[in-house]
Structures are given as structure tokens and as C-alpha cells.
Amino acid sequence: MEAEETSSEPSVIAMRISTMIVLVNLATMDAMNPRLSSNSVEFQAINCRKYLTLLTEFDNVSDGVTSNTHAFRQAIEHLSTLAADDGAQLVVPPGKWLTRSFNLTSHFTLFIEKEATILASHNESEWPLVKVLPSYGRRRDARGGRYNSLVFGTNLTNVVITCNNDTIDGQRSYWWDKFHKGELNVTRPYMIKIMYSDQIQISDLTLINSPWFVHPVYSRNVIIQGLTILAPVTVPNTDGIDPDSYSNTRIEDCYIVSGDDCIAIKSGWDEYGIKFGMLIEDLVIRHLTCISPDSASIALGSEMSGEIRNVRIENVTAINTESAVRIKTARERGGFVKDIFVQRMFLSMMKYVFWIAEDYKDHANDKFDPSALPEIKNINYRDVVAENVTMLTNLAGISGDSFTDICVSNVKIGLLKKSKKLQWNCIEIEGFSSDVDPPPCASLAKAAKSIGGDFREDPLLIENVQLKSCSVEISPLS
């Protein structure tokens, strides 16, 4: 779409020349450029909407310096009164829109046009503090509360956040500096957080410069598609997507560069996660490209106390990334991670191709249950090609709590020449293998039950959800 660049010109022309000529002029331009009278942009969504409002109906100053918070809030409040009747959408036209946190509403689409950027305010006093999540007790980087996220939604149904490939910019170097200096007592804001919601789509967006980007939690029926998420690889806690305690989700076609895990699947921390008891299940992740030199392409845990079950992962490309699909846990986490099916990974320049271990000693507080051992069972990997690997594996169960039914098949790993000798590190692990090169450790040497392991092929409900073709009419002149 190249129409946007003309959007401000006609009004300039209109001010300079007579009405007569403008009419002629517009008619001519109209023929050349349909955008002048109406321009429609096609996109795919779970639902199309009846009502549309342009953000410019509430504010025309989009210089990236003047706050547009009131415009976002008023526009969404206005649309919330219409949304029950077949839905409403807010279109963010080209420009730089500076805002602090705003809340979404139900039956609603936030559509960000090409050449529109939403910028997050870094005025700390403008960020409201909200309660920590019940399944965590506190967050990792601070004991106090947390700042609300930039785009926030709770108790919603049927929400779409999408774009013509343009950007939300967290402008977070401010927060990173403060975090590094230890000057923050509360958790830095996420970019998009959705809680207790049903039918959510987040798609075709570029997200940059944020601590933690996308965090859907306690929700179901979530589709995340076509996100480009970019953070400096040297900054911690820049997870791309954190699916947390929910069911029926598909994440596809995402490109993520991160200083932390590209995707981290979670379900609560220690006794808080166990008590809240909301597992994450029925999740499919496909076509992920990840660069994360110090973390995983996809991590399961370390907060997994509410349990993780039935995750299908397919077609992952990871380059210069520490590990592939890693399970993180700790002795006192409780919960389980089971029925995980990973297939078709291409990995280049990596430390650990397989890494499942208890590596996390930190706790929400000292009230955790020391006897709450995690169960790690039925973890399957097949069709893996890796090159320039340095360590190969770290598969270490817990003493008296072996990790079982770990199955690897059709795996070909090329080691970097200077790699260490101990390549298959296996402790308290039981499982199977077939066609693995270099040959696996003895505890995985038993032949796999079937070639390729027992993979579940039945599609998840969310895989059958078809998006509809919607179009937005954008008229630059009113």
C-alpha cells in the first residue's frame, strides 16, 4: 500500500487554492489514487467489525512528542458503547502516536496503519501500578507491584490487535538503564498484556524496544501470527511471547530477536502457581525464526507450577541461539511438563540442542513446598538438523525424580571442531531414540517404540479456526 504518503497533501492544496480548482484537482487525483475518496486495506481477522473510528477524530497531533493518551482512551471508550452491536474498530493512521497505558474493550479491533507507530511514554509517573499476578506472588525482577502494560485488556472477548506491518515502539532504553542501575522496585511494563480473556488475535505487528513483549495470561482461544519482535540481544527479560496459563492457542510465522527466550511457556511460580492451578495446554507453535544468543528458542518454564501439557512445536529455525526447546524447572516447583511434541528444527550455532534440567533455584518467597517435585514426562523431538553445536546436550533429571519417556529420533548434529568431549550429558533420564548422530547416551539408547516416536497428529481445535477477510476503509479527507 503506497497511498498513505498523499494523505496530508490534499488539505495543504485545499488551503492554498480555490474551491473550484480543488474539486477538479480532487477528481483527477481520485482517478489516479482511489485512496482519496476511500481506500480499503484488506486483512485477516477472527471477526470483521461494523463501526470504525479514526484516531484522528480525537487528536491530530502525531509528532511523537505530544501525548495522545486521551485520544486513545476516549476513542476506545466511545467505541465500547457501539461494540456490542457487531463490533467496532479503531484505526491508527500514519504518524507517531505517543501514549501511556490504555485498555482495550470487547468485540474490538485495534488496527494500526502502515507508517503509523505507537510510542510508549517513558514518563514513569504516568504508569499506573497494578497488582502482581495471583499465580506468581511477585515478579522476577522486583519484589513490589508491577507497572501496567502499554496495551492492556482484562475480562474481554473477541479482540484483535493487528496492523499493516507497522510498529509499536516501547522506547524502553529508559527502563533498561534504570533496571541495570537497580533503581526499579517494581516490574517493568509489558508491551501487550491480555488477561482472563477469550478469542484474542494479535497479528502482523512489529514490536520493538520493550522488556517482555506479549503476555496473554489466564485466557483461551488465542491466535498470534506474523509478529516481528526485536530487542537488543544484550538486554535481559526481553522475552518475545510468554503464553501463560491458558488453553487452545496457536502461534505462527513469528520472527523474534531477543536477549531472553524468544517464546517462554509458563504456568505460575511455586506455591502460588500450584494454588492458582491454571495449567497451559493445547498450544501449537509453528514457523518460528529465533535469534537469542543467551537463551532458548522456546522455553517451557521455569515457572511451570500450574502444569504444562500438550504442546506441539513445528518448523523452528534458530540461529546463534543458546538452546532449542528447553525445559526449565526446579526441585520445588511441583506441577508437570508432559506430552510435548517437537518436530522439524533447523539449528545453527547453538550450545545445547537438547536441554532439560533443574536450573532455577530462586523462589517467590520461602513458603515453597520442598517436597513438590516436578514431573517431566513424554517429551518428543524428531527431525532435527543442527550445525556448529558446542555442547550438544544437558539432560539432567532430579535425584529420586527421573525425567521419563524422553524420545529423540532422526537427529543429525554437526559439532563445532573445538567442542568439548562430554557431548551427551545424561543423568536421571530415561527414554528412547532412533537414528541419532552422534549416537546418544545409554539411557536413551533403547529403540524408539516407532520410527519418529509417537507423535500426535490430531489437530487442535484452534488449528481449525479460519480467519475472515476483512477490509478497513480509510479516508484521509473528511
Ligand SMILES: *[C@@H]1O[C@H](CO)[C@@H](O)[C@H](O)[C@H]1NC(C)=O
Ligand atoms: C483532525 O482532522 C480531520 C481532518 O481535517 C478532522 O475531521 C478532525 O475533526 C480533526 N480532529 C480533531 C480532534 O480536531
Ligand SMILES: *[C@@H]1O[C@H](CO)[C@@H](O)[C@H](O)[C@H]1NC(C)=O
Ligand atoms: C484499565 O483496567 C484496569 C483493570 O480493570 C483498571 O484498574 C484501570 O484503571 C483501567 N485503566 C484505564 C485507563 O481505564
Ligand SMILES: *[C@@H]1O[C@H](CO)[C@@H](O)[C@H](O)[C@H]1NC(C)=O
Ligand atoms: C510526567 O507526567 C506527569 C503526570 O501526567 C506530568 O505532571 C509531568 O509533567 C510529566 N513529566 C514530563 C517530563 O513530561
Ligand SMILES: *[C@@H]1O[C@H](CO)[C@@H](O)[C@H](O)[C@H]1NC(C)=O
Ligand atoms: C475478571 O475475571 C476474573 C476471573 O473470572 C475475576 O476474578 C475478576 O474479578 C474479573 N475482573 C474484572 C475487572 O471484572
Ligand SMILES: *[C@@H]1O[C@H](CO)[C@@H](O)[C@H](O)[C@H]1NC(C)=O
Ligand atoms: C508484511 O510483511 C511481510 C514480510 O515482509 C510481507 O510478506 C507481508 O505481505 C506484509 N503484509 C502486509 C499486509 O503488508
Ligand SMILES: *[C@@H]1O[C@H](CO)[C@@H](O)[C@H](O)[C@H]1NC(C)=O
Ligand atoms: C525502592 O525501595 C527503596 C527501599 O525500599 C527506596 O529507598 C527507594 O526510594 C525505592 N525506589 C523507588 C524508585 O521507588
Ligand SMILES: *[C@@H]1O[C@H](CO)[C@@H](O)[C@H](O)[C@H]1NC(C)=O
Ligand atoms: C513445515 O515445513 C515443511 C517443509 O518446509 C512443510 O512441508 C510443512 O508444511 C511445514 N509445516 C507446517 C505446519 O506449516
Ligand SMILES: *[C@@H]1O[C@H](CO)[C@@H](O)[C@H](O)[C@H]1NC(C)=O
Ligand atoms: C560453521 O562453522 C564453520 C567452521 O567454523 C564455518 O565455516 C561455517 O560458516 C559455520 N556455519 C554457520 C552457519 O555459522
